[in-house]
Amino acid sequence: MSNDRWTKKLKKKMEQSVGRRNFLKALTGVTAAACGTTVVAKAVEKVIQPENSTEVPFSFEKFFQKHYQEMSPEDKKRVFQRIEEDTLTSRGVKVNIKDPLPIEGVKFAFALSLSKCNGNRMCVEACVKENNQSHDPEIQYIKVIEMDAGSFNLEKGDMYYEGESVPKPGKFYLPVQCHQCDNPPCTKVCPVEATWKEKDGIVVIDYDWCIGCRFCMAACPYEARRFNFTEPKLPKENINPNQGYLSNRIRPKGVVEKCTFCLHRTREGLNPACLEACPTGARKFGNILDPNSEVSQILKTKRVYILKEDLGTVPSFFYYFD
Amino acid sequence: MKTYAIYWLKMLNYALVTKSKPYKIWGATLLLFIVLGVFAYIQQIKYGLIVTNLSDQVSWGAYIANFTFLVGVAAAAVLLVFPTYVLHRDDVKEVVLIGELMAFSAVVMCILFVLVDLGHPERFIHMLPGFGRLGFSHSVLAWDVLVLNGYLLLNMHIPGYLLYMKYMGRRPNMWFYLPLVFLSIFWAVSIHTVTAFLYSGLGGRPYWNTAILAPRFLVSAFAGGPALLLIVFTVVRKFTALKVKQGVFDMLKGIIKIFLPMNLFLLGCEVFTEFYTNSNHVESAKYLFFGLHGHKLLVPYIWTSLTFSMISIAIFYWPRKKSEETPGIILFACVASILAIWVEKGMGLIIPGFIPTPLGDLVEYTPSLIEFFVCLGIWSFGALLFTILARVAIAIQTGAIKNEV
Numbered sequence: 001m002s003n004d005r006w007t008k009k010l011k012k013k014m015e016q017s018v019g020r021r022n023f024l025k026a027l028t029g030v031t032a033a034a035c036g037t038t039v040v041a042k043a044v045e046k047v048i049q050p051e052n053s054t055e056v057p058f059s060f061e062k063f064f065q066k067h068y069q070e071m072s073p074e075d076k077k078r079v080f081q082r083i084e085e086d087t088l089t090s091r092g093v094k095v096n097i098k099d100p101l102p103i104e105g106v107k108f109a110f111a112l113s114l115s116k117c118n119g120n121r122m123c124v125e126a127c128v129k130e131n132n133q134s135h136d137p138e139i140q141y142i143k144v145i146e147m148d149a150g151s152f153n154l155e156k157g158d159m160y161y162e163g164e165s166v167p168k169p170g171k172f173y174l175p176v177q178c179h180q181c182d183n184p185p186c187t188k189v190c191p192v193e194a195t196w197k198e199k200d201g202i203v204v205i206d207y208d209w210c211i212g213c214r215f216c217m218a219a220c221p222y223e224a225r226r227f228n229f230t231e232p233k234l235p236k237e238n239i240n241p242n243q244g245y246l247s248n249r250i251r252p253k254g255v256v257e258k259c260t261f262c263l264h265r266t267r268e269g270l271n272p273a274c275l276e277a278c279p280t281g282a283r284k285f286g287n288i289l290d291p292n293s294e295v296s297q298i299l300k301t302k303r304v305y306i307l308k309e310d311l312g313t314v315p316s317f318f319y320y321f322d
Numbered sequence: 323m324k325t326y327a328i329y330w331l332k333m334l335n336y337a338l339v340t341k342s343k344p345y346k347i348w349g350a351t352l353l354l355f356i357v358l359g360v361f362a363y364i365q366q367i368k369y370g371l372i373v374t375n376l377s378d379q380v381s382w383g384a385y386i387a388n389f390t391f392l393v394g395v396a397a398a399a400v401l402l403v404f405p406t407y408v409l410h411r412d413d414v415k416e417v418v419l420i421g422e423l424m425a426f427s428a429v430v431m432c433i434l435f436v437l438v439d440l441g442h443p444e445r446f447i448h449m450l451p452g453f454g455r456l457g458f459s460h461s462v463l464a465w466d467v468l469v470l471n472g473y474l475l476l477n478m479h480i481p482g483y484l485l486y487m488k489y490m491g492r493r494p495n496m497w498f499y500l501p502l503v504f505l506s507i508f509w510a511v512s513i514h515t516v517t518a519f520l521y522s523g524l525g526g527r528p529y530w531n532t533a534i535l536a537p538r539f540l541v542s543a544f545a546g547g548p549a550l551l552l553i554v555f556t557v558v559r560k561f562t563a564l565k566v567k568q569g570v571f572d573m574l575k576g577i578i579k580i581f582l583p584m585n586l587f588l589l590g591c592e593v594f595t596e597f598y599t600n601s602n603h604v605e606s607a608k609y610l611f612f613g614l615h616g617h618k619l620l621v622p623y624i625w626t627s628l629t630f631s632m633i634s635i636a637i638f639y640w641p642r643k644k645s646e647e648t649p650g651i652i653l654f655a656c657v658a659s660i661l662a663i664w665v666e667k668g669m670g671l672i673i674p675g676f677i678p679t680p681l682g683d684l685v686e687y688t689p690s691l692i693e694f695f696v697c698l699g700i701w702s703f704g705a706l707l708f709t710i711l712a713r714v715a716i717a718i719q720t721g722a723i724k725n726e727v
Contacts, residue, residue, distance in 0.1 A: 048367045063444070067455055137372065143681060154682035155605060176681060185526060191463040192448040193455045209448055209455075212371075212441020214381040215463050221526025221680045226378050227441065230370035253370040254441025308680075311525045 055231055055253060056086040067193070068206040068246065080245060087250060095241040097249055100267035102200035108261050108316060109201070109288035110272075111298045112175060114305070115322040116282035119144055119166040119173030126277030127177075130262060131248040132240050134232030141259040142177045142274060143223065176307065177274075178203065178224035178259035179315030186216035186225065195256075201288075201316050202263050204246040210255040217256060221308050222315075225258045261285070288316070325725065329489055332723050337710045344561065348709065352702040359699010362692045363438060371441060373692040379685035380676040382439070384693045387668035388700070389435035391546075392428045393517045394539060394667070396473060398547020399425035400510035401577055407503050413567040419481045419719065420558065421551060423711040425510070426477040429470055431704035438696055462519045469513045476506045485718045490725050514539045521675065529606035529675045532595075538588045539667065545581035546663035548574040549634075549656035556653060558712070563720040575652070579638050582659055586631055589666070606674040609684075619686045620673060623665050630662035 041058050049055065056062065061082065066075060080097040087095045124142045133139040145157035149170050157174065167173065180203050187195045187203060194209040195216055217225045231253045243249040244264030251257050262272040266285070275283040286293035295318075298304070302320040309315075340346065366373050376383050402421035405411040437443050448454040449467060457464040480499050487494040518536035525531055552574045555566045596607040608614050613621050637655035678684045689697070717723045 047364060050368050063447075064453070067448075145681060153602070154680075155602060155678055157682050159681065159683060185524065188460050189457075189463060189524075191457045191461045191467060192445075193457045193461075194448070209445070210442065211445040211448055213436075213439065213463065214441070215461075215520075217378065217381040218521075218675070219524050219526060223378070223679055223681045223683070227381060228370070229374075229376070230372035252442075256441075308526075313525075 050231075053231060054090045054233075056090055062208070065208050067209050069196075076245075083245075083249065091236060091239065091250070093236055093239045093241060095239065095243050095249070097243050097245055098264055099245045100264060102198050102202075103267060105289055106287045107199075107201045107289050108180070108266060109286065109295045109299075110180075110261065110317045111284040111295045111304075112317070112319050113280075113282040113284075113322050114172060114174065114319050116280045117144075117173045117175060117278075118280055118282075119146060119161070119168075119171070120279065122277045122279060123175060123274035123283070126273045127259070129238065130240055130265075130273035131259075132232075132234060132243070132250050133226075133257075134228065134234060134251075135238070136233040137229060139226045139228070139232070139257070141224070141226070142175055145174045145176065146171050147174055174307075174319070176222055176224070177317070178261075179222050179307070179313065179317040180261060182314035182316065183312055185219040185221065185311075185313060189215045189219045191215065198246075198263075200263075200267070202261050203258070204260055204263070205256060205258065206246065207249070207251050207255045207257065212254040212256065214256065221311050221313065225256050227256050228253045325490075326486075329486065329725070333714045333718075336717050336723055337714050342561075345709075345713070349706060352706040352709075355698050355702035356706065357699075358695050359697075359702065362695035362699065365692055366438070366696065367443075373690060375687055375690040375693065377685050377687070379679045379683050380673060380687040382672055382676070383687050384669070384689040384697055385435045385439040387672045388697055389432050389439070390517060390539075390672065391664050391668045392432045392435065392704075393470070393514050394543030394663075395547055395550060396425045396428035396432065396477075397510045397514040397540070397543045398551065399477070400507050401544060401548055401574075402551070403503060403507055403510070405573065407500070408507075411569070411573070413569040414573065416564065416719075417555060417558075417566055417570055419484060419715050420554065420712050422477045422481045422506075423715055424551070424554065424708055426474065426481070427704045427708035427711065429474045429477065429513075430707060431700055432470055433474070434700045434703065435697075438700070462516060462523055466513075466516045466520060469509065469516050473506070473509050473513050476502055476509055480506065481715065485715055489718050489723060511540065514543055521671070526680050527675045528603035530671075532592065534588060534592060538585070538592070541581050541588055542585045542663050542667050545578055545585045546660050548577045548581075549659045552578075552656050553653060553660075554712075558716065562713070562716045563722065564716045575638060578634075578656075578659065582631065582635050582638065585663070585666075586628075586635070605678050609677045610670060610674040614678065615684060617677075617684055617686050619688055620670065624670050627662040627665040627670060630658040631666075634659035634662065 037060075045057055049057065065079060071079065076099060080099065083097050084095055087093055121142075121144050124140050124144065127133075127141050128135075128139075131141065133141070143159050145154065145159045146161040146168070147153075147157045149172055154174075161168075180197075180201050182197075182201070184197055184203050187197055190196075191213060192209060192211055194211065195203065195205045197203050212227070214227055217227060228251050232251055234250070239250070240248060242264065244260075247260040247263045262270075262274075266272055271285055272283075275285050284294050284298060286295040288295055288299070290296060298320055299318060302322065305319040305321070306315055307317075307319065374383065399421040402414055402418045405414045406418040437446070440446070449456045449464070456467070458468070480502055483499050484494055515536045518539040521527070521530035522532060522535040552571060555570060555574075558564055559566045593607065593611075596604045605614060609617065610620050610624050612618070634655040637651055637658075642649075673687055677686065714723070
């Protein structure tokens with residue numbers, strides 16, 4: 001039973017504070033109360049749990065789970081293990097929840113060549129595969145905007161373009177995802193500090209802490225954040241079992257999610273999935289603190305464009321021209 | 323302790339046991355709406371916010387629009403508190419408690435509207451001190467939670483204390499309430515200012531990112547609030563023992579006469595700046611007033627709102643003989659101005675902020691049936707709460723409920 005730990009804790013407290021005889025009485029009370037709450041919780045669940053739900057049912061353990069930044073290593077171990085077990089029971093998939101930490105002396109940056117990008121959107125597909133986004137309703141982190149040559153007016157762009165082949169004549173393509181700003185408007189507005197900027201520059205969300213108020217979505221000028229309006233549906237065989245607690249683990253309904261530069265990959269020395277998938281070589285990723293890294297060289301030698309630079313968000317995502 | 327328990331029992335008894343037919347019909351109707359609202363909300367809890375018509379593009383809608391409007395209603399109580407305690411108007415003093423109870427009910431509705439907007443309402447514990455982490459100092463929403471709850475407590479304590487003293491037949495100790503009354507005057511302004519800052523502090527949404535927003539909010543609250551109070555006092559005068567003096571009505575009419583045109587003036591300033599500059603930032607306003615690329619869902623609403631505002635102003639300013647009664651046409655003007663402001667600063671302010679999106683996407687929004695019923699449920703709950711509170715308060719004030727030793 002999931003609230004075992006809490007019952008045990010209470011037992012211990014009781015033992016310390018009351019005598020042995022009273023303890024037995026108190027224990028009966030506590031057990032009765034715990035059973036009572038469980039019965040009520042089960043009844044409520046019956047009403048509010050949809051048919052064939054993949055949501056993890058209510059438990060006190062989950063309800064009182066701490067904020068990520070306040071978890072001790074033991075807390076983390078226990079929580080990650082519980083999430084793994086829950087995913088196995090609710091979705092029938094064995095996953096591995098990791099928590100790679102920021103690397104000292106590393107700050108990630110993305111550089112994207114607008115000269116090379118041809119709007120094939122293979123990055124979008126790879127991103128969805130890697131990051132376990134919901135297939136229905138569809139959630140994608142990367143939006144590619146098709147724009148008319150000779151203009152940079154986003155309002156005239158088209159992010160739902162279709163057609164046989166790309167690039168279309170007279171068009172260029174602007175992929176937009178989370179810019180991992182150094183002055184992020186989204187983290188500032190969060191009323192519960194469920195989203196913050198990590199040391200390596202990545203803006204993350206604790207999905208188990210987010211209350212789903214969507215203030216961050218209103219604040220983000222890059223439309224980088226997505227909301228889980230319902231339980232994310234994704235076929236069992238499409239689930240990527242290699243999951244990070246702060247990145248691509250399967251999200252519950254009612255919380256906000258976003259691109260994390262694939263931190264479960266990049267903090268372990270791999271490239272983000274979108275870069276791996278890009279056939280044009282338009283995407284470059286690396287450590288901006290290392291003067292010899294490819295991104296540092298691009299920022300030094302190429303013409304760089306920063307989207308909505310006037311808003312003072314100071315993105316870690318740069319567009320450049322070859 | 324015992325006296326206090328009896329006091330509550332008496333109030334409860336008075337609220338529930340009654341022969342008044344209109345009160346019963348009104349209460350039963352509201353209860354029915356509340357039940358419908360609860361059912362609708364259960365659907366939302368069950369399936370998530372997908373049952374609403376919100377989207378990633380338009381991520382706030384009817385709930386937040388109603389929330390914004392109601393913060394204004396709550397703030398408007400200051401229009402009775404100020405004349406009572408600063409200008410020492412005795413006629414207003416008789417009804418100030420009703421105003422404070424209206425503020426209390428409005429704040430309760432505000433909190434409910436925020437709660438139903440959350441994807442994880444049970445995680446409100448993440449805001450509580452001790453366990454939670456309230457993003458105090460940097461998040462305007464955290465500030466808003468604080469000021470709204472503070473205002474709730476103020477408007478619970480002040481009328482609560484005064485009514486109990488009246489019931490006991492004791493003279494209230496001014497140190498127990500007067501400092502808080504003055505605090506509540508500033509506090510009323512703060513709740514609406516902070517609510518405006520929720521929107522005006524966002525650089526990525528040019529439609530909201532304007533310094534005029536907080537003043538506009540206050541002015542519209544001071545136009546719509548008195549209109550609502552005027553209707554409430556008319557009902558009170560007709561159905562209860564509390565005979566609200568004509569002076570109160572005249573004062574409220576005067577306030578509306580000032581603030582209703584001023585609200586239009588501020589809107590006009592906004593419209594001028596947007597359209598004359600004619601930069602890319604005008605798109606949201608264009609969408610609201612004229613439609614954008616063939617999308618014009620809000621256009622009829624905003625023009626209806628403007629028309630209602632104009633008609634109300636005309637009625638309020640129309641020269642008429644001073645008569646004792648408040649004519650029906652004034653009540654009509656009140657309803658029209660409330661509707662006008664509700665549309666203008668509810669949906670008319672929230673939705674265009676999302677249209678077009680920062681990347682130029684254009685997705686329209688109109689509330690779903692579930693959203694409609696949840697809103698109706700919360701409004702009904704607030705109305706029922708206020709009706710009961712006001713009824714009991716009037717009974718205590720007029721001596722129908724008192725401590726008999």
